[in-house]
Amino acid sequence: MTAFRETDGSWSCSFHYKDWTGAPKRKHKRGFATKREAVEFESQFKLVSRADMSMKLKEFVKVYFKDKENELKERSKKNKKYMMNAYIVSFFGEQPMNEISAADVIAWQNEIQETNNFSESYLRMIQNQLTALFTHAERIYGLKNNPCKRVKKMGNSDSRSLTFWTLEEYEDFISTFKDGSQHRLMFEILFWTGIREGELLALTKSDIDTNQLLLSISKTYYRINGQDIITTPKTKNSIRTIDLPAFLVDEIKDYYKKLYCFPNDERLFPNTAKALQNLMERHIKKSGVKKIRVHDLRHSHCAYLINQGVQPLIIKERLGHKDIKVTLNTYGHLYPSEQKKVATMLDNLREKGNKKDDAPT
Secondary structure, three states, X not given: OEXXXXXXXXXXXXXXXXXXXXXXXXXXXXXXXXXXXXXXXXXXXXXXXXXXXXXXXXXXXXXXXXXXXXOOOHHHHHHHHHHHHHHHHHHHOOOEHHHOOHHHHHHHHHHHHHHOOOOHHHHHHHHHHHHHHHHHHHHHHOOOXXXXXXXXXXXXXXXXXXXXXOHHHHHHHHOOOOOOOHHHXXXXXHHHHOOOHHHHHOOEHHHEEOOOOEEEEOOEEEEEOOEEEEEOOOOHHHOEEEEOOHHHHHHHHHHHOOOOOOOOOOEOOOOOXXXXXXXXXXXXXXXXXXXXXXXXXXXXXXXXXXHOOOOHXXXXXXXXXXXXXXXXXXXXXXXHHHHHHHHHHHHHHHHHHXXXXXXXO
């Protein structure tokens, strides 16, 4: 390595290295306060360039996001980066990837749980970020010992604590809106279709076939760093067509009458997710119903369908879940009566069998 001092007193370094393909490269970097910092930069840079698992965790996080650049959507990257920097890099950042042990992970879990009052589901989300990091290191870069595999996961993703409204609660809430208003229609669509809020905020007239009573979901909206972003939905399965009830289509048609010469490709509801949640909170106070999130209207829709006897596979298709397991893991506990139905069916079958056996010959 060549570390040298610049005329302004700062330090620079210049060195040769080989990237992960074995190709020779040269790197020059300026602006270090000390020679030690310049030497440390070269050491870590060479480890990262060949994906050596003795690199520090904070450096591997950069590798992880570079590898995931085209796989993750911007909003997902932002959320993952926040959780990793706030709860993982702050604890493990200076430790080499191949020296982090199962005991270290347990110590990390204990600190997270002792110093924060997070919900079980959020604890599981944080845990999932660490697991994703080490799984990537193991699968792609040959990390031999994945400490996450030997430790029980922190938190709980069990969705039995789902919050949702009954039909009666929803009717109390929606009654606080003016008939025919844009705000009322937004919540009507959310409750009666179960679509995600981002999918609602991306809707255009061209997405709704009022003749065939169909709603096409092909995009989602979110706002990040002050910019409005419209992109493809959460997963490929999220691209779907939903049958609409006639009364909801009538409400949509009435709303269209107020939109003079409105373009077919413009957003019907030019709001943000934050504005939607604030609006919901104001009307929750007016109605006196329990507080839930906008996303919980999706759960409310599903709970209503289950109450009406709709089967999981139909709900999976309507909600755009990737797998029936997602539907069952999320909402399966809302089917308690199904076990009783099975028991009753078996009783009936047994009774019929006994009657046949008792019949005179």
